[in-house]
Amino acid sequence: MFHLDTYAGDAVVGISGPMDYKYMKVLRFVLRIISGWPGKALGEKTLKIEGMGHAYYNTILSLIYLALGIAYLKKNAHRFGFLELGHLYIVLLMNMLSTSRAFTLCLSEKYRTVAKIFIQKVHLFYFKDNSEYAMSIHVTVHRISYFAAVYVSIMLSIAACLFNLIPMYNNYAAGNFASFDNLQNTTYGTMLCGSSVSMFDLFLCLMIFNLWGHFKILIYNLDHFPRPATEVVDAEGEERSGRIIGSEMYSESELEEVSVKLKECIQYHMLIVE
Numbered sequence: 355m356f357h358l359d360t361y362a363g364d365a366v367v368g369i370s371g372p373m374d375y376k377y378m379k380v381l382r383f384v385l386r387i388i389s390g391w392p393g394k395a396l397g398e399k400t401l402k403i404e405g406m407g408h409a410y411y412n413t414i415l416s417l418i419y420l421a422l423g424i425a426y427l428k429k430n431a432h433r434f435g436f437l438e439l440g441h442l443y444i445v446l447l448m449n450m451l452s453t454s455r456a457f458t459l460c461l462s463e464k465y466r467t468v469a470k471i472f473i474q475k476v477h478l479f480y481f482k483d484n485s486e487y488a489m490s491i492h493v494t495v496h497r498i499s500y501f502a503a504v505y506v507s508i509m510l511s512i513a514a515c516l517f518n519l520i521p522m523y524n525n526y527a528a529g530n531f532a533s534f535d536n537l538q539n540t541t542y543g544t545m546l547c548g549s550s551v552s553m554f555d556l557f558l559c560l561m562i563f564n565l566w567g568h569f570k571i572l573i574y575n576l577d578h579f580p581r582p583a584t585e586v587v588d589a590e591g592e593e594r595s596g597r598i599i600g601s602e603m604y605s606e607s608e609l610e611e612v613s614v615k616l617k618e619c620i621q622y623h624m625l626i627v628e
Contacts, residue, residue, distance in 0.1 A: 479492065572619065
């Protein structure tokens with residue numbers, strides 16, 4: 355029988371931080387290629403490809419691809435049919451999205467700050483021991499996150515392969531590779547565009563999954579907020595209908611406990627909405 359935990363790994367045992375999870379390792383591996391991982395902000399040992407120089411290189415490369423794509427489409431649009439032209443427009447739009455994310459994310463310090471806060475403070479890993487319900491939500495989000503990471507990674511790999519292999523086969527069948535002068539390699543460009551589109555979305559999804567978990571925990575805590583232990587009830591009314599005729603009041607000891615729990619809920623909510 356298939357068990358997701360077998361592949362996703364345990365959500366608690368052997369885990370000392372969010373970066374020990376497999377889905378976070380996959381995300382870090384791919385984002386490092388496009389200089390989109392905030393390794394320096396997290397205090398991790400960074401690779402040469404994670405520097406701002408490589409980020410600028412990827413950004414300039416995306417701009418070159420975009421400019422060449424626009425020029426090619428402008429010059430050769432009349433040569434293609436509806437389907438081919440639609441494919442070219444989709445590629446061009448994806449290139450625009452990739453370029454915009456290179457500017458707004460890879461070169462942005464604000465993005466790296468937000469990513470650092472999520473990994474070091476907001477991840478459900480740090481709240482799993484607050485209650486049994488928090489632990490159950492943490493495990494659920496862990497499974498969802500792993501499934502999302504695997505799905506996006508597989509789709510990215512398949513898309514990159516098909517995007518390159520099919521045109522290469524068509525060119526080979528047409529005899530365009532008869533000479534080495536005609537060989538071109540667009541694999542890195544495909545990975546750059548695909549990773550910019552999909553992996554940043556995956557990172558955003560992981561944040562959303564964790565925020566969803568936080569709200570579930572907060573709502574649960576509010577729904578199970580302590581009630582007054584004593585109630586004022588009319589004895590005769592209790593026999594007839596059990597209707598409470600007095601106000602529910604907390605005792606002094608209960609007020610102290612309620613004040614602490616209410617403060618915790620407010621602080622928890624402030625952490626979520628920051």
